[in-house]
Amino acid sequence: MxxxxxxxxxxxxxxxxxxxxxxxxxxxxxxxxxxxxxxxxxxxxxxxxxxxxxxxxxxxxxxxxxxxxxxxxxxxxxxxxxxxxxxxxxxxxxxxxxxxxxxxxxxxxxxxxxxxxxxxxxxxxxxxxxxxxxxxxxxxxxxxxVRQAVIALKSSKAAKATSLADLKGAKLGAQVGTTSLDVINQQIRPDRQPAVFQKNDLAKAALKNGQVDAIVVDLPTAFYITGAEVPEAKVVGQFETTGGAxxxxxxxxxxxxxxxxxxxxxxxxxxxxxxxxxxxxxxxxxxxxxxxxx
Missing domain, CATH: 3.40.190.10 (Periplasmic binding protein-like II)
Known part of the structure; x- marks a missing residue:
């Protein structure tokens, strides 16, 4: 964004x-x-x-x-x-x-x-x-x-994740009231409580400052953030649709x-x-x- x-x-x-x-x-x-x-x-x-x-x-x-x-x-x-x-x-x-x-x-x-x-x-x-x-x-x-995606700093361990299991130990974050947060809680199910932010701007700042290991946003926004706003971050991957819908x-x-x-x-x-x-x-x-x- x-x-x-x-x-x-x-x-x-x-x-x-x-x-x-x-x-x-x-x-x-x-x-x-x-x-x-x-x-x-x-x-x-x-x-x-x-x-x-x-x-x-x-x-x-x-x-x-x-x-x-x-x-x-x-x-x-x-x-x-x-x-x-x-x-x-x-x-x-x-x-x-x-x-x-x-x-x-x-x-x-x-x-x-x-x-x-x-x-x-x-x-x-x-x-x-x-x-x-x-x-x-x-x-x-x-x-x-919609497709959801995870972003992490290129230098972080989370950036090397290739599966949901690889993200379970990470400190994750997303905007409140979004399906991005639902993906964290329902698909990744991390060991630690995810950080919740009022705006994606705050989530991005937390990522840059090392307060979280990775954040989840929709895929087009993920490409924009990593391409124009936080170039030191990368799109780690996207999540498949579950439940058939x-x-x-x-x-x-x-x-x-x-x-x-x-x-x-x-x-x-x-x-x-x-x-x-x-x-x-x-x-x-x-x-x-x-x-x-x-």
Whole structure:
């Protein structure tokens, strides 16, 4: 993830990663992040002027601050750059909203899916779909198939890990309320209690300072951190999906929101026409180089 000061370095890193290819979402569509079919009209009941949005004629989208790469670029969700910014605008377009009709709102990660009424129409912030979260909020269809990864300093013992067992004795860390933390507790099951951080920035600082041996984040973020922010660290490996179900990020909406069905229809259409795959190819890196830890 990126502070503003890393913008120039990050651009070159992401370009290099993109050049190596990617593992896009399965679909057969165009090779453009703004495919023509994404702008096709939504069903009448899901047209922009028929939707009960927070502000009439506007689509209010929430995300955390800072807004990190590769999900956003330059800490500016409104510029359309980065995977999640591009997805948000593609969903808006599918629903019939122009770019100028999208209003961004700052929402802390944990607040996005906490119980209670929301001030946004949907939130996009790497929120994994789970039944527990569905008790408090609505979640759209998945817009990204997630893989988790572990990062360690190249000089550490954890960097040499080739299996889950090799990490059991390590001091591990992750952001609170994330599936990254779940992976530590449920798949690695370390001998020591993992460190829990409010932000990934704090987790990265702890890694650099030697307070933890390794941290767990999603794979695109892992590539970004090691390529642009903590070059003395490496992606040790990624975790395989367990239980047969893929972890996916979903857009967060009010519990019982009248928009949920329309937003999910938009996401499904973007997946089936190839738009999500094209956006992933543009903004996210290839996972092929990260070995699977078993």
């Amino acid at each position: 990126r502070p503003r000061s890393a913008a120039i370095a990050a651009a070159s890193v992401l370009a290099a990663l993109a050049a190596s290819g990617c593992a896009p979402q399965e679909s057969s569509g165009t090779a453009s992040g703004t495919s023509a079919s994404a702008s096709a009209g939504a069903p009448a009941s899901c047209a922009a002027d028929a939707l009960a949005t927070k502000a009439k004629g506007k689509l209010t989208v929430g995300t955390d601050t800072p807004a990190y790469a590769p999900w956003f670029q330059d800490d500016d969700p409104a510029n359309g750059k980065g995977y999640e910014s591009a997805v948000a605008y593609a969903v808006a377009k599918r629903l019939g909203f122009a770019e100028g009709d999208v209003v961004w709102q700052k929402v802390a990660f944990n607040n996005a899916f906490a119980p209670g009424a929301k001030t946004f129409d949907f939130d996009v912030n790497q929120v994994s779909i789970s039944e527990d979260r569905r008790k408090a909020v609505d979640l759209s269809s998945g817009y990204y198939d 893929k972890e996916q990020f979903g857009l967060v909406l009010d519990k019982g929101s009248p928009l949920t069905s329309c937003v999910s229809q938009a996401v499904d259409a973007l997946r089936s026409d190839g738009t999500l795959a094209a956006i992933e190819k543009q903004w996210l890196s290839d996972a092929a180089g990260a070995p699977v830890l078993k």
